[in-house]
Amino acid sequence: MEFPFDVDALLPERITVLDQHLRPPARRPGTTTPARVDLQQQIMTIVDELGKASAKAQHLPAPITSASRMQSNRHVMYILKDTSARLAGKGAIVGFLKVGYKKLFVLDDREAHNEVEPLCILDFYIHESLQRHGHGRELFQYMLQKERVEPHQLAIDRPSQKLLKFLNKHYNLETTVPQVNNFVIFEGFFAHQHRPPATSLRAIRHSCAAAVDPMPAAPARKLPPKRAEGDIKPYSSSDREFLKVAVEPPWPLNRAPRRATPPAHPPPRSSSLGNSPERGPLRPFVPEQELLRSLRLCPPHPTARLLLATDPGGSPAQRRRTSSLPRSDESRY
Ligand SMILES: CC(=O)SCCNC(=O)CCNC(=O)[C@H](O)C(C)(C)COP(=O)(O)OP(=O)(O)OC[C@H]1O[C@@H](n2cnc3c(N)ncnc32)[C@H](O)[C@@H]1OP(=O)(O)O
Structure with a gap:
């Protein structure tokens, strides 16, 4: 080059x-x-x-x-x-x-x-x-x-x-x-x-x-004591992970029309089981459960607040979802 x-x-x-x-x-x-x-x-x-x-x-x-x-x-x-x-x-x-x-x-x-x-x-x-x-x-x-x-x-x-x-x-x-x-x-x-x-x-x-950091550094490659299985996240962060994450506006601006047919190619499976993982183009993929979790964790976007404030007839379910957040969650925003 x-x-x-x-x-x-x-x-x-x-x-x-x-x-x-x-x-x-x-x-x-x-x-x-x-x-x-x-x-x-x-x-x-x-x-x-x-x-x-x-x-x-x-x-x-x-x-x-x-x-x-x-x-x-x-x-x-x-x-x-x-x-x-x-x-x-x-x-x-x-x-x-x-x-x-x-x-x-x-x-x-x-x-x-x-x-x-x-x-x-x-x-x-x-x-x-x-x-x-x-x-x-x-x-x-x-x-x-x-x-x-x-x-x-x-x-x-x-x-x-x-x-x-x-x-x-x-x-x-x-x-x-x-x-x-x-x-x-x-x-x-x-x-x-x-x-x-x-x-x-x-x-x-x-x-x-x-x-x-006043704490002494951990000795090189010393494996910490085994954790209980439940404490362990199954996935480790790959440098390539960011390529997969879809950048979405927060609710309610992220409500796209539902796809009638499933995508022609499912997203590549994340795996290193014996073989080389697939290296096809990574496409944005947010599983539904993850999306729902992000709805709970994601702070309301200013535009969403505006919409809710100016739309008194907005769906009661939406209003309930916003107002039922425990205060401790809101204070993290
Ligand atoms: C974690 C990651 O970074 S994954 C991404 C790795 N990078 C890529 O795939 C990008 C494209 N590939 C490359 O840039 C290079 O081929 C590299 C970095 C993988 C290897 O560098 P090279 O200078 O080609 O390797 P080097 O000449 O020292 O060794 C050659 C050996 O590498 C492997 N290799 C290199 N190119 C190829 C190829 N096109 N097909 C199959 N094997 C290959 C073979 O074992 C080859 O030996 P061989 O020619 O006897 O079959």
Whole structure:
């Protein structure tokens, strides 16, 4: 991927590591240094464009990687630059790998719930013209060393078929432990404790947290005591979850006419049971029960208040629903 600015000077190393600050790396001595704000803008452009290209390659309706999402999450991006002579000049980007720690509830092979916080593979992309040339492996290997993590200790957020083949080929990862969320974990996930290095993403995160939080950080990957089954949410939050959520106006503005026939294609099942989850385009899907729950939790929209105030003949059922809210619920709005 080429850019209208000098990528080669902006990212002096073959692999650049970016965190939420999206700081431009130090430049080579002797290179002219544009204003820092311009450099940061260039970094943001690269992140945005890589995110868009990755989403397109995975047929996602929207990018899951962008400069703004990087800034609001503690994720780390490993960006691989093309150093081949062919592209000498302004340089080019080959691809990227994005990782981050996430709290997940995962099932072990006895189907017991475990609360864990593994390093997750969140997004991974190599430019179409350069796939199957070993660049993905180079990036992945660099990340494993930097984070000091073994491949079987990772959780993968909705891996594509290509990524599953990649993991199988390079790291012999094949047998998955069935899950009920979008993350895929492999045999061996529970076998070893992971202790992150002092400079790893997780260690940095904990040291930052310690600065503001007087509570000592929990030891790395220590599994908390098992919870009662009823306390555990069955789904873990995937970075891709936001793609599924329909943005709806609140009641009563969200009352769409009922569909006479069921949709031609049901929404893709969220599953990691043995196979790669489906990666078809994600369509907005709000189950009825969830909709009803959101009606109870959702604060009345100002327009809805106005409608109710100005419509004395409004349906009594609607008025009852609004006024029967317990006060404690209303005070949360
Ligand atoms: C959590 C997530 O990020 S899921 C999304 C993963 N990203 C994508 O699917 C986007 C499109 N794909 C890509 O960007 C790349 O193919 C990646 C990132 C998956 C792998 O990077 P590459 O540089 O191609 O991998 P690398 O060259 O190191 O390894 C090649 C191996 O990867 C797998 N692979 C790569 N491309 C393909 C493909 N088109 N079809 C099947 N397997 C593939 C194969 O195992 C391949 O080995 P082979 O050529 O001997 O069959």
